[in-house]
Amino acid sequence: MPRQVDHDLRRRQIAQAVWRLATRGGLEHVTLRQVATEAEVSARLLQYYFGTRDRLLLGALEILNADAEQRAGQRLAELGEAPGMRALVRGVLWELLPLDEERRTRHLVYAAYFIPFVTDPALASAARDSPRALEDLVSGLLDQGRQSGEVPPEVDTEAESAFLVAGAIGLQTSVLLGQHSPEQAVELIEHRLDGVFAPSLG
Amino acid sequence: MPRQVDHDLRRRQIAQAVWRLATRGGLEHVTLRQVATEAEVSARLLQYYFGTRDRLLLGALEILNADAEQRAGQRLAELGEAPGMRALVRGVLWELLPLDEERRTRHLVYAAYFIPFVTDPALASAARDSPRALEDLVSGLLDQGRQSGEVPPEVDTEAESAFLVAGAIGLQTSVLLGQHSPEQAVELIEHRLDGVFAPSLG
DNA sequence: CTCTTTATGGTTCGATCGAACCATAACACG
DNA sequence: CGTGTTATGGTTCGATCGAACCATAAAGAG
Numbered sequence: 001m002p003r004q005v006d007h008d009l010r011r012r013q014i015a016q017a018v019w020r021l022a023t024r025g026g027l028e029h030v031t032l033r034q035v036a037t038e039a040e041v042s043a044r045l046l047q048y049y050f051g052t053r054d055r056l057l058l059g060a061l062e063i064l065n066a067d068a069e070q071r072a073g074q075r076l077a078e079l080g081e082a083p084g085m086r087a088l089v090r091g092v093l094w095e096l097l098p099l100d101e102e103r104r105t106r107h108l109v110y111a112a113y114f115i116p117f118v119t120d121p122a123l124a125s126a127a128r129d130s131p132r133a134l135e136d137l138v139s140g141l142l143d144q145g146r147q148s149g150e151v152p153p154e155v156d157t158e159a160e161s162a163f164l165v166a167g168a169i170g171l172q173t174s175v176l177l178g179q180h181s182p183e184q185a186v187e188l189i190e191h192r193l194d195g196v197f198a199p200s201l202g
Numbered sequence: 203m204p205r206q207v208d209h210d211l212r213r214r215q216i217a218q219a220v221w222r223l224a225t226r227g228g229l230e231h232v233t234l235r236q237v238a239t240e241a242e243v244s245a246r247l248l249q250y251y252f253g254t255r256d257r258l259l260l261g262a263l264e265i266l267n268a269d270a271e272q273r274a275g276q277r278l279a280e281l282g283e284a285p286g287m288r289a290l291v292r293g294v295l296w297e298l299l300p301l302d303e304e305r306r307t308r309h310l311v312y313a314a315y316f317i318p319f320v321t322d323p324a325l326a327s328a329a330r331d332s333p334r335a336l337e338d339l340v341s342g343l344l345d346q347g348r349q350s351g352e353v354p355p356e357v358d359t360e361a362e363s364a365f366l367v368a369g370a371i372g373l374q375t376s377v378l379l380g381q382h383s384p385e386q387a388v389e390l391i392e393h394r395l396d397g398v399f400a401p402s403l404g
Numbered sequence: 405c406t407c408t409t410t411a412t413g414g415t416t417c418g419a420t421c422g423a424a425c426c427a428t429a430a431c432a433c434g
Numbered sequence: 435c436g437t438g439t440t441a442t443g444g445t446t447c448g449a450t451c452g453a454a455c456c457a458t459a460a461a462g463a464g
Contacts (some may be wrong), residue, residue, distance in 0.1 A: 024321060041412090044411095170371035177319060250441070409460105430441080
């Protein structure tokens with residue numbers, strides 16, 4: 001063989017080029033030649049590592065998803081040993097906000113893939129399952145919080161978790177469009193968490 | 203002249219073809235030839251009515267916005283003479299949900315334009331102003347509701363209106379992705395309106 | 405020291421893109 | 435009854451696209 005090379009690293013290097021191009025001009029600017037130039041490799045390598053363009057787009061998305069999951073778990077672990085339900089829910093919701101360059105890029109890439117998510121059956125499943133799992137996760141955390149007394153018993157955990165996640169996603173797009181600052185988004189989520197974790201306020 | 207023709211009608215006919223193609227394959231599938239075929243006109247007409255492709259995309263978006271505003275006003279007017287603040291807020295939020303084919307198409311088109319909204323300065327302004335105005339509108343309605351007693355005085359109308367709009371937008375994407383049914387989205391919004399319009403529940 | 409496999413660069417092909425250009429039929433107006 | 439403007443169809447051009455193909459250097463296996 002030639003100089004042995006880390007395939008996963010190469011694939012990641014190429015995937016990152018896809019992300020950058022997608023965030024700049026949408027999928028329509030993600031052409032093989034552009035990606036090759038952006039990743040500083042020959043166009044031939046894209047074929048070698050991903051084959052066709054469709055599989056390149058799919059592969060870049062899978063790497064993005066893996067990254068997202070890993071980084072999210074990492075950040076949640078950094079909350080300490082017994083974080084409390086409110087901190088955990090906040091941590092989960094913050095993953096949905098573009099609070100740093102990494103998450104901003106990630107959510108912009110998802111936005112670029114949105115139409116394929118809706119129309120392409122191959123991608124639809126991934127898009128359908130992931131945020132639904134998030135909602136169940138938050139719902140489970142709220143249930144735990146109710147048992148530990150952090151959440152008052154009259155709270156509808158199903159509805160509240162669903163609306164919390166929906167609100168976070170709405171704030172995500174709002175921040176990406178420049179309508180709200182990241183700080184405003186955090187503040188609004190905190191205000192809603194006040195409503196869920198303390199019964200007296202609406 | 204040749205047979206006098208309604209220019210606005212023609213432009214609308216072409217714009218609708220753009221919308222359909224954008225919802226199916228994203229902006230990357232909105233090519234001049236595809237649009238011409240879809241609209242059943244010659245490619246030459248696209249140049250005649252819109253000029254370049256960029257201006258076609260911009261024009262199609264402007265027509266979509268005009269339609270949205272008109273239909274929204276129409277539906278809100280159908281609420282009757284003195285609808286009450288809750289009904290008005292609900293009506294505004296429902297405009298953000300894909301509750302019928304028209305609104306589903308509209309929001310899918312916006313999704314297809316999302317990356318340009320973020321990156322292209324020409325489109326950024328339109329995207330930045332519109333939902334912000336919505337938020338102010340809801341906020342104003344909540345203020346009126348507080349004066350009329352429909353909304354309890356301790357409610358933070360700024361924060362609640364912002365999170366209501368964010369939640370509706372999050373539910374919009376959720377419904378488009380097939381994670382929630384339109385009925386579920388309506389129900390979740392109703393649950394949150396319960397919290398804003400009645401002080402006892404969180 | 406071959407030989408085969410692996411990783412990579414470069415080139416080419418048919419299709420399609422956006423845009424400019426050429427032609428002309430339809431009709432109002434003088 | 436021209437005649438010039440308006441609306442439309444068709445064609446063409448250079449660029450670029452995705453993908454297949456050809457070539458070869460590097461390195462482990464025998």
